[in-house]
Amino acid sequence: xxxxxxxxxxxxxxxxxxxxxxxxxxxxxxxxxxxxxxxxxxxxxxxxxxxxxxxxxxxxxxxxxxxxxxxxxxxxxxxxxxxxxxxxxxxxxxxxxxxxxxxxxxxxxxxxxxxxxxxxxxxxxxxxxxxxxxxxxxxxxxxxxxxxxxxxxxxxxxxxxxxxxxxxxxxxxxxxxxxxxxxxxxxxxxxxxxxxxxxxxxxxxxxxxxxxxxxxxxxxxxxxxxxxxxxxxxxxxxxxxxxxxxxxxxxxxxxxxxxxxxxxxxxxxxxxxxxxxxxxxxxxxxxxxxxxxxxxxxxxxxxxxxxxxxxxxxxxxxxxxxxxxxxxxxxxxxxxxxxxxxxxxxxxxxxxxxxxxxxxxxxxxxxxxxxxxxxxxxxxxxxxxxxxxxxxxxxxxxxxxxxxxxxxxxxxxxx
Ligand SMILES: *[C@@H]1O[C@H](CO)[C@@H](O)[C@H](O)[C@H]1NC(C)=O
Numbered sequence: 146x147x148x149x150x151x152x153x154x155x156x157x158x159x160x161x162x163x164x165x166x167x168x169x170x171x172x173x174x175x176x177x178x179x180x181x182x183x184x185x186x187x188x189x190x191x192x193x194x195x196x197x198x199x200x201x202x203x204x205x206x207x208x209x210x211x212x213x214x215x216x217x218x219x220x221x222x223x224x225x226x227x228x229x230x231x232x233x234x235x236x237x238x239x240x241x242x243x244x245x246x247x248x249x250x251x252x253x254x255x256x257x258x259x260x261x262x263x264x265x266x267x268x269x270x271x272x273x274x275x276x277x278x279x280x281x282x283x284x285x286x287x288x289x290x291x292x293x294x295x296x297x298x299x300x301x302x303x304x305x306x307x308x309x310x311x312x313x314x315x316x317x318x319x320x321x322x323x324x325x326x327x328x329x330x331x332x333x334x335x336x337x338x339x340x341x342x343x344x345x346x347x348x349x350x351x352x353x354x355x356x357x358x359x360x361x362x363x364x365x366x367x368x369x370x371x372x373x374x375x376x377x378x379x380x381x382x383x384x385x386x387x388x389x390x391x392x393x394x395x396x397x398x399x400x401x402x403x404x405x406x407x408x409x410x411x412x413x414x415x416x417x418x419x420x421x422x423x424x425x426x427x428x429x430x431x432x433x434x435x436x437x438x439x440x441x442x443x444x445x446x447x448x449x450x451x452x453x454x455x456x457x458x459x460x461x462x463x464x465x466x467x468x469x470x471x472x473x474x475x476x477x478x479x480x481x482x483x484x485x486x487x488x489x490x491x492x493x494x495x496x497x498x499x500x501x502x503x504x505x506x507x508x509x510x511x512x513x514x515x516x517x518x519x520x521x522x523x524x525x526x527x528x529x530x531x532x533x534x535x536x537x538x539x540x541x542x543x544x545x546x547x548x549x550x551x552x553x554x555x556x557x558x559x560x
Contacts, residue, residue, distance in 0.1 A: 177522025286332025383486025
C-alpha cells in the first residue's frame with residue numbers, strides 16, 4: 146500500500162506544481178484513477194491524459210484459464226495487448242510508476258471462478274496459476290471480476306442462487322489464497338456489484354475478511370438500471386452510487402479502499418407511452434422521470450434479453466435506428482435533481498428512456514460522492530470506450546484534480 150500511495154501521490158503531484166509538497170507528503174486521500182482497458186476498444190488517450198491514469202486494468206483473461214493442474218499448466222496468456230505495450234503509452238518518466246493489472250473474469254464468466262473456489266486445493270491451484278501469469282506478463286497485479294459470487298449473475302435463471310450459497314464463504318478464502326500467492330507487493334483488487342440486491346457475498350461477515358487481502362474494490366456503480374428492472378432509473382445515478390458505496394462501508398470496508406465507478410457509455414430502454422407521458426411530459430417541466438414503466442426487458446423464464454434495452458460506448462458509431470432519438474437525448478436531455486441525480490431524456494416520440502453520464506454529471510459526483518463519502522479513488526469502464534474525444538475522462542481528471550486539491554487543503558488545515 147505504501148508503494149501504491151507514493152505512486153498516486155506522484156500522479157497527483159503533476160496535477161499542480163504548487164501542491165506537490167503538501168499532496169505528496171500529507172494526503173492520505175490522494176485519489177486513484179483506475180481505468181479498464183478493454184479488448185473491444187483498446188484505445189488510449191494522449192500521453193498527457195495517460196500520465197494521470199494511475200492504474201490500467203486489462204480486461205479480460207477468462208477465469209477458467211487458471212484452473213489447470215500441475216503438469217497441465219498453461220504458459221501463454223492471450224491478452225489483447227501486453228503489459229509492456231501499455232507502459233509504453235505513458236510518458237517515459239511515468240511508465241514505471243504506472244500500475245498495469247490484469248482483470249480476470251467479467252460479466253457472464255462465473256463457472257471458472259466457481260471451479261476455482263470449490264475447495265482448498267482448487268483455490269491454491271487457481272492462485273498459483275494466477276501468480277504464474279502475473280510473473281510471466283510483468284503485471285503489477287490482478288483484478289478479480291467474478292460477477293457475482295453467491296449468484297445474480299448472467300445465469301441467474303439457469304442456476305438458482307441457492308446452488309451458489311457456498312460461494313459466499315468461499316470467496317474470501319479465494320481472495321486470501323490469491324494474496325498469499327501474489328505476495329504483499331502485488332496489487333489485488335476486485336470488481337464488485339453496485340446494486341445492494343446483488344451483494345450476496347458482501348456482508349458484514351465477509352467484507353472485513355475480503356478487505357484484509359485486497360488493495361481496493363471497484364464498486365460497479367453503473368448498470369444500476371438493467372434489464373431486470375421494470376421501471377426507469379438512472380443507470381449510474383448519483384444517489385444510487387452513494388447507496389452502493391454505503392453498503393460496503395456499512396459492511397466494514399474503509400472508504401479509502403473503495404473506488405467509485407463511472408460508465409463511459411450510454412444506455413437506452415424501451416418504455417410504455419401513456420404512463421411515461423404522465424410521469425415525464427416531453428417538456429420535462431414537472432414530475433419525476435423515475436419510475437415510469439418499461440416494456441418487458443427480459444424473458445421471465447430464461448432471463449434472455451428481449452432486445453428492448455441496450456447501450457453503446459462513446460467510441461461506437463450510433464446505431465442507425467437510434468440516431469434521431471439519441472440526437473434528441475443529447476440536445477434535450479437534462480440533469481434530474483429530484484429523482485436521484487443523473488442525466489436523462491425520455492423520448493416520447495419513440496418511447497425510449499436514455500440514461501448516461503455527461504461531463505457535467507461526472508463533475509457533480511466529485512463533491513457529492515467522492516468527497517462526501519471519502520472514497521480512495523474512481524474507476525471507469527472503460528478507457529477506450531471514451532475515444533476519440535476522451536471528454537468523459539477529461540471530466541474525471543478535472544474532478545480528481547479538484548478532489549486532490551481539496552484533500553491537500555484539508556490536510557494542510559489539520560497541521
Ligand atoms: C417489477 O419488479 C419488482 C421487483 O423489482 C416486482 O416486485 C414487481 O412485481 C414487478 N412489477 C411488474 C409489473 O412486473
